[in-house]
Amino acid sequence: MSLRRIVIRYAVVTLLIAFVLGYAVKGVVEKRAYLEAIDFFQYNPNAGKAMAAAEKLGMDPMEYYVRYIAPRNHPELGMSSLHVGLKYMAATLRDLFLSSGGHSSWNYLYGTATPSWGYIYRTLLFLLLADVSVVFLALLLSFKAVRSERFYGFLQMAARTFNGIPVWFFVVLFFLIIIYSPIPSDLANGLKGSGVETLAYFLFPVLSVLLVASWGLAEGITVVMREEFAQPYVEAKKAMGLPERRVKRHVVRASIVPVLHVWLQNFIEIQTLILVVDYLFRLNGLGTILASALVITPDSVFFYPKTFAFVVVTLVLLNFLVSLTVELLAIKLEPRGVA
Incomplete structure (x- = not known):
C-alpha cells in the first residue's frame, strides 16, 4: 500500500x-x-x-x-x-x-548550456558528501540528546535557530574566511581539476549545508527515539533484568524504520540547499545549470524550459528511486511486521 x-x-x-x-x-x-x-x-x-x-x-x-x-x-x-x-x-x-x-x-x-551527465555526477557527489556528513553529525547529536534532557532542550533551540538562517549566509561567511585568511582563494573560485583533487573544493560547500541541515534531522531522530524509549515494552524488558545495552539495541532496531522516513524527508529538503550552494560556489552542477535557465537582461527576460526540465526531471527521478528504496527497506526491516 x-x-x-x-x-x-x-x-x-x-x-x-x-x-x-x-x-x-x-x-x-x-x-x-x-x-x-x-x-x-x-x-x-x-x-x-x-x-x-x-x-x-x-x-x-x-x-x-x-x-x-x-x-x-x-x-x-x-x-x-x-x-x-x-x-x-x-x-x-x-x-x-x-x-x-x-x-x-x-x-x-x-539555451546556452547543454545538459550532460557531468552536471549530474558533480551534484550527486556533492549531495553524497553533504548527506553523509549531515547524517553522521545528526546521529551524534541525537544520541546525546536522548541521554540528556538538558542537551535535548539545546538541540531544539539550535534546530529552530539554524533552520531560520539561509544557507547563503554561511556561504558568504566562508567566502570572508577564505578571503581574509591564508586559505587558498581557489576554494572560492569554482571547481577545478579532476578526480580526488576536486574533493577539497567541496569542503566549504559541505560545511554550509551541514550547519543548516543537521540540527533539524538530529531533532527528528531524537523525537523518534525518545518516543520509542517511552513505549511500555522498554520498561517490561528492564523489569525482566535485561542489560541496558540490550534494551537500547531493541529500541534502536525498533526506531530504524521511522528514522529512515525522517531521513528521507531531510534528504529531499537539503537538495534545495545543494542547488543554492552549488551555484554560489560555482561547482558546475545542477544548481549552476539551473541558474542558466533564466537569464534577465535590461531589455528582456529569457527562460529556457528544457534546461529547467533537465534539473527538475533529474531530481524527481532521483527522489522517486530513493523513496522506493527506503520503502522497500522499511518493509524488510520493520521489526513488528507489516500489517
Missing part, C-alpha cells in the same frame, strides 16, 4: 511539473512564432492571402499566423500544456540516456 502511495504521489508530481513545463514551453514557442510572423509578412509570397484570411475572420494578422500557420512548424501550439510538458519531459530523458549530441529543432529551448 505504501509503495502504491509513493507511485501515486510521484505521478501527481510529474503531472504538475509537466503542466507547468508545458505552459512555459508553449509561451517560449509562441514568442518565437510571433518573431517568425514578422519575416513571414515581409517576405513570404503567401502573406497577402494570410492577411486577407485574417481580415475575413476579424483577427490581427500576427495572431492569425500564430494560431493557424505557426502550428505547422510548431505543433506544440496546438497541444494542451500537459501534453507538451509530458512530451518534453520524455524528450529530456531521451536526451539524457540516448544523447547523440544534438537536439533537433528545439535546441533553442536549452
Whole structure:
C-alpha cells in the first residue's frame, strides 16, 4: 500500500511539473512564432492571402499566423500544456540516456548550456558528501540528546535557530574566511581539476549545508527515539533484568524504520540547499545549470524550459528511486511486521 502511495504521489508530481513545463514551453514557442510572423509578412509570397484570411475572420494578422500557420512548424501550439510538458519531459530523458549530441529543432529551448551527465555526477557527489556528513553529525547529536534532557532542550533551540538562517549566509561567511585568511582563494573560485583533487573544493560547500541541515534531522531522530524509549515494552524488558545495552539495541532496531522516513524527508529538503550552494560556489552542477535557465537582461527576460526540465526531471527521478528504496527497506526491516 505504501509503495502504491509513493507511485501515486510521484505521478501527481510529474503531472504538475509537466503542466507547468508545458505552459512555459508553449509561451517560449509562441514568442518565437510571433518573431517568425514578422519575416513571414515581409517576405513570404503567401502573406497577402494570410492577411486577407485574417481580415475575413476579424483577427490581427500576427495572431492569425500564430494560431493557424505557426502550428505547422510548431505543433506544440496546438497541444494542451500537459501534453507538451509530458512530451518534453520524455524528450529530456531521451536526451539524457540516448544523447547523440544534438537536439533537433528545439535546441533553442536549452539555451546556452547543454545538459550532460557531468552536471549530474558533480551534484550527486556533492549531495553524497553533504548527506553523509549531515547524517553522521545528526546521529551524534541525537544520541546525546536522548541521554540528556538538558542537551535535548539545546538541540531544539539550535534546530529552530539554524533552520531560520539561509544557507547563503554561511556561504558568504566562508567566502570572508577564505578571503581574509591564508586559505587558498581557489576554494572560492569554482571547481577545478579532476578526480580526488576536486574533493577539497567541496569542503566549504559541505560545511554550509551541514550547519543548516543537521540540527533539524538530529531533532527528528531524537523525537523518534525518545518516543520509542517511552513505549511500555522498554520498561517490561528492564523489569525482566535485561542489560541496558540490550534494551537500547531493541529500541534502536525498533526506531530504524521511522528514522529512515525522517531521513528521507531531510534528504529531499537539503537538495534545495545543494542547488543554492552549488551555484554560489560555482561547482558546475545542477544548481549552476539551473541558474542558466533564466537569464534577465535590461531589455528582456529569457527562460529556457528544457534546461529547467533537465534539473527538475533529474531530481524527481532521483527522489522517486530513493523513496522506493527506503520503502522497500522499511518493509524488510520493520521489526513488528507489516500489517
